[in-house]
Amino acid sequence: MAISVIASGSLILATGGIFHLLENHRPLEDIDRKRHLKFDLAVVVVTSLMVAGITIMLIDGIVTQWLRDNVQLFDEAVTQPLWIRISLALVVGDLGYYVAHRMMHTPLLWRTHVFHHSIQEIYWFSGLRTSAMNSLIIRLPYLVAMCMFAIPASAIASIAVCLGMVNFWVHSNLDVSLGPLDYLFITPPFHRVHHSMAEVALDRNFGNILSCWDHLFGSAVKPSPALNSSEKGFEVESDQVARQLIGV
Numbered sequence: 704m705a706i707s708v709i710a711s712g713s714l715i716l717a718t719g720g721i722f723h724l725l726e727n728h729r730p731l732e733d734i735d736r737k738r739h740l741k742f743d744l745a746v747v748v749v750t751s752l753m754v755a756g757i758t759i760m761l762i763d764g765i766v767t768q769w770l771r772d773n774v775q776l777f778d779e780a781v782t783q784p785l786w787i788r789i790s791l792a793l794v795v796g797d798l799g800y801y802v803a804h805r806m807m808h809t810p811l812l813w814r815t816h817v818f819h820h821s822i823q824e825i826y827w828f829s830g831l832r833t834s835a836m837n838s839l840i841i842r843l844p845y846l847v848a849m850c851m852f853a854i855p856a857s858a859i860a861s862i863a864v865c866l867g868m869v870n871f872w873v874h875s876n877l878d879v880s881l882g883p884l885d886y887l888f889i890t891p892p893f894h895r896v897h898h899s900m901a902e903v904a905l906d907r908n909f910g911n912i913l914s915c916w917d918h919l920f921g922s923a924v925k926p927s928p929a930l931n932s933s934e935k936g937f938e939v940e941s942d943q944v945a946r947q948l949i950g951v
């Protein structure tokens with residue numbers, strides 16, 4: 704267990720380093736990564752530990768066992784090759800993420816998510832600024848989908864690491880387009896719109912891996928140079944940090 708945690712951590716750090724270099728090479732906008740560096744580093748340490756703890760708790764605990772007993776699909780679905788089941792689970796889980804993220808933008812759940820939207824300088828690891836409640840809520844749809852398709856715990860752990868890299872990808876300050884695949888997959892410019900304070904961008908571009916949900920359900924806004932450089936986030940009052948970190 705300890706070795707796999709160290710290996711996962713090293714892989715995530717290496718991936719972050721690659722994004723850092725890519726951002727230097729093809730930045731989407733001029734940002735000052737040092738502007739909130741101390742705050743971001745402190746937050747990243749706390750949230751990384753929270754996210755790792757929540758992930759381990761979800762994967763190893765009674766939550767997963769209960770889900771395996773109650774949501775697993777019929778035999779024909781769970782006897783398909785592993786790569787097919789993982790692909791289907793990611794699609795189903797990503798749809799669940801889209802719904803959960805939209806719900807977090809309603810008054811009922813906004814407190815769980817507001818901390819993430821306080822980010823002002825968006826770059827590869829700034830997306831780790833998230834509350835404990837936010838981390839829990841957005842992981843549940845993927846976990847439920849993994850249990851529906853009987854994905855083994857070892858594969859779920861690897862997928863959790865990959866989802867961490869997706870977080871780096873969507874928040875990276877990277878000028879990149881996938882061409883026609885922009886209508887299928889989230890790109891850094893697409894998610895940057897989600898963080899914009901511009902009126903046209905409010906409550907738009909909710910997806911995590913797949914952008915097709917936003918296009919299907921009418922919540923997609925195309926990235927533009929104006930939106931890339933528009934105002935994002937806000938200063939968090941010092942007496943609000945603890946509450947926003949928990950997400951209550």
Ligand SMILES: [Zn+2]
Binds near residue numbers: 808816
């Ligand atoms: Zn959001």
Ligand SMILES: [Zn+2]
Binds near residue numbers: 894
């Ligand atoms: Zn974000």
